[in-house]
Amino acid sequence: MSRLTYVEALVAGIRDEMRRDPDVFFMGQDVGPMGGAMGGAMGLYQEFGPRRVRDTPISESAMVGAAVGAALVGKRPIVEISFGEFLPTCMNQIVLQAANLHYMTAGVASVPLVLRTRIGDGPYRGHPQCYEAWFAHVPGLRVVMPSTPQDAKGMMVAAIRDPNPVLFFEHMFLYHAVRDDVPEGDYTTPLDRAFVRREGRDVTVAATGWMVHRALSVAEGLAGEGIEVEVVDLAALAPLDRATLTESVKKTARLVVAHEAWKVGGFGAEVASEVAETCFYDLDAPIVRVGAPQAPVPVSKPLRDLFLPNEGDVLAAVRRVLAA
Amino acid sequence: MGSFYGLREDDVIAAHYRGPFIAYYMRGADLSRLVGQALGKATGYAQGRALGFTGPVERHILPWVAGDLGTSLGVAVGAALGLQYEGSERVAVVTFGDGTSNRGDFHEAVNLAAVWKLPVVFVCQHNQYSISLHASQVLAGGSVAARAAGYGIPGLAVDGNDVLAVQGAVGAAVGRARGGEGPSLIEALTYRLGGHWAADPGGYRREAELQEWRARDPIPRLEGALRAAGEVDQGAVERLWEGARAEVAAAVSAAQAAPEPDVAALGLDEALAR
Numbered sequence: 001m002s003r004l005t006y007v008e009a010l011v012a013g014i015r016d017e018m019r020r021d022p023d024v025f026f027m028g029q030d031v032g033p034m035g036g037a038m039g040g041a042m043g044l045y046q047e048f049g050p051r052r053v054r055d056t057p058i059s060e061s062a063m064v065g066a067a068v069g070a071a072l073v074g075k076r077p078i079v080e081i082s083f084g085e086f087l088p089t090c091m092n093q094i095v096l097q098a099a100n101l102h103y104m105t106a107g108v109a110s111v112p113l114v115l116r117t118r119i120g121d122g123p124y125r126g127h128p129q130c131y132e133a134w135f136a137h138v139p140g141l142r143v144v145m146p147s148t149p150q151d152a153k154g155m156m157v158a159a160i161r162d163p164n165p166v167l168f169f170e171h172m173f174l175y176h177a178v179r180d181d182v183p184e185g186d187y188t189t190p191l192d193r194a195f196v197r198r199e200g201r202d203v204t205v206a207a208t209g210w211m212v213h214r215a216l217s218v219a220e221g222l223a224g225e226g227i228e229v230e231v232v233d234l235a236a237l238a239p240l241d242r243a244t245l246t247e248s249v250k251k252t253a254r255l256v257v258a259h260e261a262w263k264v265g266g267f268g269a270e271v272a273s274e275v276a277e278t279c280f281y282d283l284d285a286p287i288v289r290v291g292a293p294q295a296p297v298p299v300s301k302p303l304r305d306l307f308l309p310n311e312g313d314v315l316a317a318v319r320r321v322l323a324a
Numbered sequence: 325m326g327s328f329y330g331l332r333e334d335d336v337i338a339a340h341y342r343g344p345f346i347a348y349y350m351r352g353a354d355l356s357r358l359v360g361q362a363l364g365k366a367t368g369y370a371q372g373r374a375l376g377f378t379g380p381v382e383r384h385i386l387p388w389v390a391g392d393l394g395t396s397l398g399v400a401v402g403a404a405l406g407l408q409y410e411g412s413e414r415v416a417v418v419t420f421g422d423g424t425s426n427r428g429d430f431h432e433a434v435n436l437a438a439v440w441k442l443p444v445v446f447v448c449q450h451n452q453y454s455i456s457l458h459a460s461q462v463l464a465g466g467s468v469a470a471r472a473a474g475y476g477i478p479g480l481a482v483d484g485n486d487v488l489a490v491q492g493a494v495g496a497a498v499g500r501a502r503g504g505e506g507p508s509l510i511e512a513l514t515y516r517l518g519g520h521w522a523a524d525p526g527g528y529r530r531e532a533e534l535q536e537w538r539a540r541d542p543i544p545r546l547e548g549a550l551r552a553a554g555e556v557d558q559g560a561v562e563r564l565w566e567g568a569r570a571e572v573a574a575a576v577s578a579a580q581a582a583p584e585p586d587v588a589a590l591g592l593d594e595a596l597a598r
Contacts (some may be wrong), residue, residue: 025409051409054440055440056436057435057436059432059435059436061394061395061398061428061429061432062397062398062401062429062432062433062435062436063436064398065395065397065398065399065401065402065429065432065433066398066399066401066402066405066436067402068398068399068402069386069398069399069400069401069402069403069404069405069406070382070402070403070405070406070409070506071402071406071418072386072399072402072403073336073402073403073406073407074406075405075406075409075410077402085534092390092392092394092395092429093395093398093399096389096390096391096395097389097390097398099388099595100374100390101389102376102594102595102596102597103367103373103591103594103595104370104373104378104387104389105374105378105381105389106369106370106373106397106589106591107591107594107597108369108380108381108382108387109387110383110597111597139595139596140595140596140597163597163598164597215498237563239596261355276349280547290497315481321555
């Protein structure tokens with residue numbers, strides 16, 4: 001074990017796989033000597049050099065296309081799109097090329113690539129918007145969002161080894177905010193599992209990213225009142241681990257879904273629909289969703305704090321489903 | 325045809341959706357399966373799952389699966405990156421239309437290939453029309469080849485209806501790429517004699533223009549060139565035509581008789597690879 005932050009764990013995962021597999025290489029803007037945005041590529045260039053850690057021009061579509069093409073000839077590229085807000089610039093490559101290739105070639109081609117990107121509110125407040133739901137909608141992609149340092153490493157290693165295009169969403173607030181024990185050496189986390197982070201019998205909170213930590217904090221507080229909250233970290237959005245989700249709801253009979261992205265059309269809508277479709281009669285209360293209001297994410301700190309869903313919103317949602 | 329003739333069998337090819345079957349055929353694809361693919365039959369290489377433009381991927385063909393124009397350039401650049409990464413002498417050749425040269429993807433791909441000196445050859449099949457729009461309405465500067473100068477790579481305009489000229493230009497660019505000298509851009513000026521799609525009467529073109537380009541049909545021109553060089557005589561040309569017509573007719577019959585894809589080809593659990 002070593003004590004690593006979330007971002008250190010991400011880099012450790014990439015580094016371990018690059019040491020293990022010579023076909024793995026990494027490209028992105030400023031990932032070379034600068035060490036990547038927010039230290040996201042720290043030390044990689046120094047260890048692996050310019051052939052395997054490649055600084056790119058500001059050409060997101062060509063970067064993702066380059067990853068697709070390199071994957072098609074047998075390489076295992078990792079391409080970094082500095083921030084999730086830039087994903088619209090390479091949408092065609094992701095949804096028309098990477099996602100379609102395996103199925104549309106009748107299973108002959110495969111596209112083992114990792115597209116890592118940063119989302120959410122963070123210490124610098126730039127590029128906060130969360131577009132993960134768009135990609136969870138498209139078949140042929142894996143979409144993951146680790147919330148702990150262990151999973152940051154374990155899911156990165158698993159993503160690099162996976163034969164599919166994996167969209168890897170890294171939450172910027174978590175980058176330097178959490179430090180935890182991370183296994184050294186060969187360590188993977190499954191890319192299609194949700195994780196019960198805290199067991200409880202009274203209400204399920206299914207959350208992603210930073211909201212997992214807020215839900216855990218709310219659960220801690222409510223335990224003092226004798227209310228036991230079960231916190232499910234969705235971790236993998238596509239494919240979603242529907243079994244773990246519904247098993248939890250069947251036990252607690254109440255569900256809150258929480259994410260930082262906009263509530264309207266957000267991934268929480270899929271989670272709520274799944275539960276409504278498969279265990280409606282197990283529910284004792286209507287499902288409540290927590291997400292951002294329907295406006296662009298404002299920049300100034302006071303506005304941002306008013307705008308984004310927070311612990312208070314999760315707490316209020318939990319009380320609402322308990323009161324119903 | 326000139327763009328893909330004379331490559332190594334393991335060079336990577338990415339053919340534009342207009343006319344890719346000739347490239348795949350030259351790579352050893354089964355003609356009846358190609359026709360079957362155009363008809364959406366179970367025997368097609370995509371088993372009915374994709375537009376008819378893709379081919380046998382295992383023959384180093386980058387599959388055409390996207391519904392857009394331009395992303396194939398980035399993917400071809402990526403294949404070239406993979407080849408350069410492994411220290412191979414293999415190259416990638418990608419063809420595209422004049423309309424595609426107005427996509428941002430074209431510029432991003434050429435720039436990336438140029439800064440990394442990737443072994444890729446960009447060949448523009450400049451047929452002068454983006455569906456109904458003539459290049460003079462939509463292509464600033466009037467030349468695709470001239471755009472190469474902005475990226476510091478060779479840009480060459482050739483007569484796209486002269487098969488041997490195209491093959492000569494592409495061959496030289498391939499040699500350059502194989503030698504580690506980086507990408508080139510070739511603009512092959514041609515003309516789309518038919519409509520954009522089967523039912524398009526192409527009424528936006530002038531009859532005089534159509535007649536002028538019919539007279540430049542590359543197939544009789546190649547035939548004439550080969551005869552003039554003493555490579556073939558009249559009898560050999562006729563036998564080639566007969567053989568080709570019979571082969572195509574047999575392929576079409578076989579494809580028409582082939583089964584439609586059924587639920588087994590639907591493969592709903594195959595969106596992700598295992």
